[in-house]
Amino acid sequence: MFPRVTLLYRLLAVCILVSIIMILLQTADDRVHSKRLPLEVIREQDSYIDIKTAGQPSKPRIASNSSSPNIRMFSGKENLQTTRIPPVNPHNFKYIINPRDTCKSKNLKYIIYVHSAPKNHKKRQMVRQTWGARSVLQKYSMRIVFIMGVVEDISTMERVKYESNSYGDIVVENFLDSYRNLTFKAIAGLKWVSKHCDNATYVIKSDDDILIDMHALMQQMNSTEIKNYGTKNLIMCNQWVRMKVIRDKKSKWYISEKEFPDEYFPPYCSGSVFIMSTDAVQRMYQASLDTTFFWVDDFYLTGLLVKKIGIGHKRLNENYMLNARVAMDKLKEDKKHELRFFHVHKLTQIYRMWSILKERMNSTCKDFLTRSSEGNVTTLT
Structure with a gap:
């Protein structure tokens, strides 16, 4: 049988144990989130057209890191990804x-x-x-x-x-x-x-x-x-x-x-x-x-x-x-x-x-x- 300990020691032990558990849970949660894509990353869809000057050939408009503050990137095994700028007039009727x-x-x-x-x-x-x-x-x-x-x-x-x-x-x-x-x-x-x-x-x-x-x-x-x-x-x-x-x-x-x-x-x-x-x-x-x-x-x-x-x-x-x-x-x-x-x-x-x-x-x-x-x-x- 363990010897008796004072109430103070008991409280201290409980606090230490709770702290250790919280640290372990936070570490595990960080590991899970590190494997997820940011919510802002948009799934690859059709290219959209940006024709800035009459008579110029149409080109896919893809946002670049230097031109848009809304770009989201992620790292890891995946390659660098960028979001496609959505159309201003998508005509998404069914x-x-x-x-x-x-x-x-x-x-x-x-x-x-x-x-x-x-x-x-x-x-x-x-x-x-x-x-x-x-x-x-x-x-x-x-x-x-x-x-x-x-x-x-x-x-x-x-x-x-x-x-x-x-x-x-x-x-x-x-x-x-x-x-x-x-x-x-x-x-x-x-x-x-x-x-x-x-x-x-x-x-x-x-x-x-x-x-x-x-x-x-x-x-x-x-x-x-x-x-x-x-x-x-x-x-x-x-x-x-x-x-x-x-x-x-x-x-x-x-x-x-x-x-x-x-x-x-x-x-x-x-x-x-x-x-x-x-x-x-x-x-x-x-x-x-x-x-x-x-x-x-x-x-x-x-x-x-x-x-x-x-x-x-x-x-x-x-x-x-x-x-x-x-x-x-x-x-x-x-x-x-x-x-x-x-x-x-x-x-x-x-x-x-x-x-x-x-x-x-x-x-x-x-x-x-x-x-x-x-x-x-x-x-x-």
Whole structure:
């Protein structure tokens, strides 16, 4: 049996024992933490694009130790690591509907993506029955999709799902589909083409209230002038020059000086319809990740992003009729057959205009066959 000790000695022994235990626990905890990565180290993800000067090639933007105070490093068996600076406009929306196999075709030449709203079922049907009909798509090696976001009305979204099951041509991301979110829709189109349709040669963007004389457009695309443009770094459109910024607060298109201080926009395209090379679409999507969101989608896409990737607009202004009130009259007056793109409000009018365009195409074919049989034409181009 141990001899008795005083109370003081007992307390001292207990304190020493507790101290020893705390030291051992702290040492073990330090060893465990030394094997962990700092919480600030971000897992490796896709490279993001930093295009600082228009026309400069895109480069991955990776933070360096000298340029950013937010870099986190760790040592040990691992190599030196740095965090990637996140994009300013990441567009990290999820797909609700995604027909990812639409472009799985070896001979695909054109992909058309149409800005639409969930409620615009009749407009999408108009496209499917006129210039976006299956017979037209097959003839010219095309595919088509409709790009949209979501709305709160459950019945509308259920109808969109039913429509998607019937046609397989709808892309839905989970952003709110509204006027001020049109830039999200524009980026969604760029993203979908970049990820799922990079085997196409050309990309046609359109709105769902546009009528396209697809037969005449395809003849134009096969012309020497268009072929000389090549199939890289290309955007063709109705170009706006010195478009005045609207400061009227009552206007739907009002833009404050804080949003955009200049009096005029730099050159950009009408968002109604334009044609791009697929590589330009991919570069524009990458540039959008590093370009601050601006709600005027036409200017954001074909102004800011096009300038950032360093390409110029090819003007097709003479092929556009964007005044919906006189579109029918202008079509009838178009004796030289120069008009390709029409902005039209009424669906019934679009169907009538499409009938005129089909008759025009048929008469052109008949004239060609007649001249060919008479020996005036010897080759088909």
